[in-house]
Amino acid sequence: MDSGTIRDRFLAFFGERAHERVPSSSLIPNDPTLLLTNAGMNQFKPYFLGEQQPPFARAMSVQKCFRATDIEEVGNTARHLTFFEMLGNFSFGDYYKQDACPWAWDLVTDGWGFDPSLLWVTVFETDDEAFDIWADGVGVKPDRIIRLGAKTNFWSMGVAGPCGPCSEIFVDLGDAYGDASDLGPGGNEDRYLEIWNLVFMQNDCNAAIQPIAELPKKNIDTGAGVERLAMVLQNVPSIYETDTLGSMIERAGALTKSNYGKDPRIDKGLRILADHGRSMTFLIADGVLPSNEARGYVLRRVMRRAVREARLLGTEQPVLATLAQGTIDLMGGFYPEIAERSEFILEVVAREEEHFSAALRGGLAVLEGEMTKARNEGRGIPGDVAFLLHDTYGFPIDLTTDIAGEEELDVDTAAFEELMLAQRERARAARKASAPAAPAEAAARLIEQHGTTEFVGYEHLSRTASIVGIADSDGAGLIVAEEGAEVDIILDTTPFYAEGGGQVGDTGSIMGSSGRGRVITTRRLAPGLTGHRLTVTAGALAVGDEVAAEVDAVHRVASERAHTATHILHWILRDRLGDHARQAGSLVEPGRLRFDFNHFDALGTQGVKDISDELQGRVLQDDGVRAYETSYDFARSIGAMAIFGEKYGDFVRVVEVGEYSKELCGGTHVPHTSQIGAVIVTSEGSVGSNLRRVEALVGAEGLAWLKARSAMLEETAVLLKASPDEVAQKVERLLVAQKEMERQLEAGRRDATRAAADDLVSGAERIGAARLVSARMDVSVDDLRSLAQTLKGQIGSGAIVLGASGEGRGNLVGAVTKDLVEAGVSARDILAPGAKVLGGGGGGKPDLAVSGGSAADKVDDAIEAAVFAARNALESVATS
Numbered sequence: 001m002d003s004g005t006i007r008d009r010f011l012a013f014f015g016e017r018a019h020e021r022v023p024s025s026s027l028i029p030n031d032p033t034l035l036l037t038n039a040g041m042n043q044f045k046p047y048f049l050g051e052q053q054p055p056f057a058r059a060m061s062v063q064k065c066f067r068a069t070d071i072e073e074v075g076n077t078a079r080h081l082t083f084f085e086m087l088g089n090f091s092f093g094d095y096y097k098q099d100a101c102p103w104a105w106d107l108v109t110d111g112w113g114f115d116p117s118l119l120w121v122t123v124f125e126t127d128d129e130a131f132d133i134w135a136d137g138v139g140v141k142p143d144r145i146i147r148l149g150a151k152t153n154f155w156s157m158g159v160a161g162p163c164g165p166c167s168e169i170f171v172d173l174g175d176a177y178g179d180a181s182d183l184g185p186g187g188n189e190d191r192y193l194e195i196w197n198l199v200f201m202q203n204d205c206n207a208a209i210q211p212i213a214e215l216p217k218k219n220i221d222t223g224a225g226v227e228r229l230a231m232v233l234q235n236v237p238s239i240y241e242t243d244t245l246g247s248m249i250e251r252a253g254a255l256t257k258s259n260y261g262k263d264p265r266i267d268k269g270l271r272i273l274a275d276h277g278r279s280m281t282f283l284i285a286d287g288v289l290p291s292n293e294a295r296g297y298v299l300r301r302v303m304r305r306a307v308r309e310a311r312l313l314g315t316e317q318p319v320l321a322t323l324a325q326g327t328i329d330l331m332g333g334f335y336p337e338i339a340e341r342s343e344f345i346l347e348v349v350a351r352e353e354e355h356f357s358a359a360l361r362g363g364l365a366v367l368e369g370e371m372t373k374a375r376n377e378g379r380g381i382p383g384d385v386a387f388l389l390h391d392t393y394g395f396p397i398d399l400t401t402d403i404a405g406e407e408e409l410d411v412d413t414a415a416f417e418e419l420m421l422a423q424r425e426r427a428r429a430a431r432k433a434s435a436p437a438a439p440a441e442a443a444a445r446l447i448e449q450h451g452t453t454e455f456v457g458y459e460h461l462s463r464t465a466s467i468v469g470i471a472d473s474d475g476a477g478l479i480v481a482e483e484g485a486e487v488d489i490i491l492d493t494t495p496f497y498a499e500g501g502g503q504v505g506d507t508g509s510i511m512g513s514s515g516r517g518r519v520i521t522t523r524r525l526a527p528g529l530t531g532h533r534l535t536v537t538a539g540a541l542a543v544g545d546e547v548a549a550e551v552d553a554v555h556r557v558a559s560e561r562a563h564t565a566t567h568i569l570h571w572i573l574r575d576r577l578g579d580h581a582r583q584a585g586s587l588v589e590p591g592r593l594r595f596d597f598n599h600f601d602a603l604g605t606q607g608v609k610d611i612s613d614e615l616q617g618r619v620l621q622d623d624g625v626r627a628y629e630t631s632y633d634f635a636r637s638i639g640a641m642a643i644f645g646e647k648y649g650d651f652v653r654v655v656e657v658g659e660y661s662k663e664l665c666g667g668t669h670v671p672h673t674s675q676i677g678a679v680i681v682t683s684e685g686s687v688g689s690n691l692r693r694v695e696a697l698v699g700a701e702g703l704a705w706l707k708a709r710s711a712m713l714e715e716t717a718v719l720l721k722a723s724p725d726e727v728a729q730k731v732e733r734l735l736v737a738q739k740e741m742e743r744q745l746e747a748g749r750r751d752a753t754r755a756a757a758d759d760l761v762s763g764a765e766r767i768g769a770a771r772l773v774s775a776r777m778d779v780s781v782d783d784l785r786s787l788a789q790t791l792k793g794q795i796g797s798g799a800i801v802l803g804a805s806g807e808g809r810g811n812l813v814g815a816v817t818k819d820l821v822e823a824g825v826s827a828r829d830i831l832a833p834g835a836k837v838l839g840g841g842g843g844g845k846p847d848l849a850v851s852g853g854s855a856a857d858k859v860d861d862a863i864e865a866a867v868f869a870a871r872n873a874l875e876s877v878a879t880s
């Protein structure tokens with residue numbers, strides 16, 4: 001039974017039982033508590049928590065999953081994977097254990113054909129209800145139902161959130177996997193393989209995975225791994241010999257000219273290539289790009305681990321693109337997104353492999369040298385070396401430990417982690433230093449007493465409000481803020497937009513009968529609570545005052561122009577570059593935007609021009625900009641783009657620009673694109689691995705930039721005595737003339753050098769068969785070096801000492817002919833006494849050396865000292 005049939009029978013079974021088929025969600029979860037999607041229930045978490053109303057009571061899915069915690073185990077066992085497919089059926093307060101358990105048994109035995117006599121069941125140790133359902137309702141023999149503790153039979157996502165007791169179905173793989181146990185799965189995990197986990201989702205857990213409350217409704221969340229099911233149903237000893245992974249093993253074997261099943265070390269490498277080839281393909285298809293942070297680092301780690309294993313298996317040829325293509329060929333039918341994005345996936349993996357291959361060679365040279373020292377000195381690899389490999393060469397720590405482990409050397413991972421922690425602390429301190437303090441405790445008290453701040457700023461730029469709180473920068477609550485104080489003012493209602501979504505906070509004024517203040521910025525002190533950071537400019541402001549809150553309209557509208565322009569730019573980038581070009585960060589402020597996005601290559605001069613032209617063109621189309629609130633599910637169904645990492649509730653605000661751009665956004669915007677005016681893209685460049693940044697000036701600032709450039713062009717035209725239209729041609733002609741003048745100047749310099757060389761050679765001092773040339777010529781070091789080379793070719797056998805003074809330094813150049821170098825004469829040794837006189841040092845080779853120092857007034861003495869050393873050296877050769 002191939003993997004496709006396993007999926008089809010699952011979907012048909014639960015489809016007959018009124019389950020809505022829900023497509024697999026992205027591996028990038030819409031949940032800031034998770035790095036990557038690791039279970040089928042992730043996309044349904046808001047339904048389980050009661051935060052959103054599910055559009056259906058029952059659901060089923062085939063979910064692509066990634067578990068970073070298993071990376072180091074992949075290859076070492078026959079069962080661990082990073083990427084896998086999870087079948088799941090779900091109930092949102094509809095059916096519960098009484099239906100879930102019998103249905104699971106029916107599908108396992110009748111649908112997939114497992115022998116009931118080989119099946120075992122586990123339940124949570126106190127779950128009598130589940131035990132009775134399995135025994136009395138399903139007919140499982142009581143001695144085949146094992147009670148186990150929370151470690152195995154209480155499920156959570158590993159973070160705070162929905163959780164609950166679970167029940168698992170196991171299959172007995174037989175004597176080949178170990179002795180039978182009366183405890184079944186509780187006594188021999190190798191022999192008894194878990195094929196399905198039924199979670200009775202009834203609790204909300206804290207970060208310590210302790211139940212803290214009952215969920216609003218009791219739910220069902222099940223998970224069955226396609227690969228594990230295939231292993232048993234296809235009667236193979238490991239998941240790596242199933243249809244999809246087995247095909248990947250064959251591809252990896254052909255790439256590396258290796259055979260699976262003959263050598264444990266080769267098997268490990270082929271397993272890593274098979275698994276990591278699948279996982280990288282799906283991660284990239286869902287928009288993850290290699291980087292040194294978060295999920296991008298996980299992707300880079302699996303890719304680099306795969307490249308390393310390929311090198312260990314003896315191939316120096318690229319492998320990642322072939323593995324990605326293999327995944328696309330095998331799984332692109334069921335997961336069309338990887339087929340649709342195949343060209344992009346192949347380009348990303350090829351670039352990353354090319355980049356890492358060069359780093360791998362350099363890093364391996366460092367590590368091999370350190371391993372040699374470690375073996376000789378009877379020690380392990382120090383943490384600072386591991387950190388260097390990570391920081392400079394991009395070696396994940398597990399790659400360093402793997403390589404060292406093959407040589408039976410330990411790595412000081414504790415010291416490595418200390419260095420990593422110190423680096424993170426430095427980064428955190430830098431961020432903290434640049435961020436204003438938020439009075440969190442005062443904010444919490446205010447929410448409890450007065451509720452959240454009502455925002456009316458979409459419709460109004462001024463509002464009468466009451467001051468409900470004042471807090472200083474340390475979070476301490478105040479009753480009154482006197483003139484000169486800088487505080488956070490909290491109002492019951494506000495027209496001020498608080499910084500968020502990349503848009504800076506509003507500025508403006510707050511005025512009362514006894515005082516006024518200038519609002520510097522507006523920010524969120526806590527979810528739903530707005531702080532107006534202001535300086536009291538006159539009188540005093542006090543809690544309870546009625547005030548007029550007025551937004552600086554010029555500042556707000558300038559920000560709106562930039563924000564709407566950012567939405568248009570985002571759409572253009574995705575349209576031109578692909579869906580992967582997602583927003584990774586933005587700054588929207590009056591007259592300026594900065595937009596970071598995921599992409600692997602520079603846009604190029606023409607690419608930037610094309611994007612800039614389209615951006616300005618769409619601005620001038622005068623498209624309408626519409627904002628409205630709707631349900632999150634409806635917004636996603638119409639294609640509104642959500643920013644990953646943001647947390648959305650039941651209702652969201654959608655901003656539409658024309659008929660093309662739809663984004664979930666809480667920011668403020670102009671009503672028509674023509675009100676943006678000018679948008680001038682000023683730069684595009686890299687700000688990190690696979691991370692690009694576009695900056696642009698908007699509105700009046702964009703026009704001012706154009707005006708300044710125009711003025712510069714006019715001034716340049718005047719200087720060139722040309723019209724502005726002729727400037728480029730005139731400059732081009734001047735550059736050609738300059739190049740010709742430089743050529744003539746260089747020719748004259750060479751002639752002068754030859755003439756000087758002729759004069760110096762004719763006046764050379766004879767010492768035995770050799771000649772000694774010395775002179776002071778106050779020219780550049782490069783010219784001295786060139787002259788020394790010329791002289792060396794003319795004197796036959798001998799030494800040269802030249803000196804110069806300039807720009808506050810004294811310099812020496814020495815040269816020795818090849819025959820004298822072979823006799824033991826060194827230009828470095830000749831210059832050493834002179835370098836000491838100049839108060840400096842030098843370097844170079846025995847045949848040509850340069851030295852210098854700050855004692856420019858002692859050049860003549862330095863030349864004399866070097867000549868004395870040269871004369872002694874030549875005399876020594878002559879008399880030997």
